[in-house]
Amino acid sequence: MTAIVSTQAQITKELAQTIVAQRVSHSYLFVGANQIQTNELGLWFCQALFCQNSQAGYPCLQCDYCRRIAQHDFPDVVLVQSDKQSIGVDEIRSVKLEMGQTGVESAHRACVIMGAEKLTVAAENSLLKFLEEPAGAITTILLANSTNNFLPTILSRVQIIQLAAGQDEQLTQKLHSQGYSQPDIDLIHKAHLENLVAAEDAEHFTKLKTQAQSWFKLLITNPQQAFIAVAASILPVIENRIQQQIFLSLLEWYFSQYLQQQAQQPTWHQSRRLVEQFLHAQKLWQANVSFENSLEQLALIADSIIKGS
Numbered sequence: 001m002t003a004i005v006s007t008q009a010q011i012t013k014e015l016a017q018t019i020v021a022q023r024v025s026h027s028y029l030f031v032g033a034n035q036i037q038t039n040e041l042g043l044w045f046c047q048a049l050f051c052q053n054s055q056a057g058y059p060c061l062q063c064d065y066c067r068r069i070a071q072h073d074f075p076d077v078v079l080v081q082s083d084k085q086s087i088g089v090d091e092i093r094s095v096k097l098e099m100g101q102t103g104v105e106s107a108h109r110a111c112v113i114m115g116a117e118k119l120t121v122a123a124e125n126s127l128l129k130f131l132e133e134p135a136g137a138i139t140t141i142l143l144a145n146s147t148n149n150f151l152p153t154i155l156s157r158v159q160i161i162q163l164a165a166g167q168d169e170q171l172t173q174k175l176h177s178q179g180y181s182q183p184d185i186d187l188i189h190k191a192h193l194e195n196l197v198a199a200e201d202a203e204h205f206t207k208l209k210t211q212a213q214s215w216f217k218l219l220i221t222n223p224q225q226a227f228i229a230v231a232a233s234i235l236p237v238i239e240n241r242i243q244q245q246i247f248l249s250l251l252e253w254y255f256s257q258y259l260q261q262q263a264q265q266p267t268w269h270q271s272r273r274l275v276e277q278f279l280h281a282q283k284l285w286q287a288n289v290s291f292e293n294s295l296e297q298l299a300l301i302a303d304s305i306i307k308g309s
């Protein structure tokens with residue numbers, strides 16, 4: 001067993017299951033603060049995709065393909081790795097050209113872009129169409145340390161997989177002693193709220209979470225009600241900018257879950273537009289548009305998306 005299967009047990013299991021179910025997406029974004037681990041997961045997934053002796057979706061790590069992928073010496077897995085400050089449009093063009101050839105050893109090909117947070121805007125734009133309509137059976141895997149530097153249009157076209165952070169035991173204990181429940185602590189880790197909740201009391205966090213959850217549901221089902229709820233239900237429980245940030249981070253987490261569930265649905269296009277608009281609202285808020293206005297605008301746009309206009 002390779003280290004990544006134990007450190008990222010849940011994610012490797014889910015990826016293996018999508019292979020078995022033949023539900024592998026065109027494009028992924030693996031996000032993790034630990035670059036070594038993220039790169040390791042990227043290669044492991046390629047091994048899983050190509051392995052000749054895989055079991056239940058897990059690669060054998062022994063066969064010729066698995067070994068050559070690990071050594072970066074397998075022609076159907078194209079790796080982009082750059083020591084430079086940025087990955088530019090020329091590099092992406094040559095990858096696209098290379099990926100345009102048919103598979104050398106197999107019918108399927110994969111492209112792995114390491115350090116994808118270094119993609120320039122032009123390079124990201126150049127990737128867009130490729131992510132959307134790859135020429136043939138191609139899986140693209142972007143590996144990055146965060147989602148912050150990506151265009152919303154990229155984020156909405158990839159399946160985002162957030163690597164589990166090594167849970168900080170001390171923090172977990174501290175949260176427990178502050179009265180946080182285990183489900184709330186798990187959510188804090190998954191949504192990476194560790195630094196934000198430090199000053200928050202447990203009871204109030206639960207309130208924020210409940211509001212975020214129900215507002216998210218309203219937004220995707222009844223955006224007009226979501227619009228009204230901003231002033232009526234959300235603002236009364238939010239006292240400062242940190243709580244606004246917690247609320248938005250929770251929404252981001254619910255959106256990422258939602259997008260994964262929606263991947264195979266006929267309303268996928270609609271869901272993706274909603275997520276783009278959410279990311280836009282978050283950017284507005286970061287640019288100092290008021291919290292209230294950012295959410296209300298999002299609700300208005302969600303209404304027109306859902307009505308299909």
Ligand SMILES: [Zn+2]
Nearest residue numbers: 051060063066
């Ligand atoms: Zn193998």
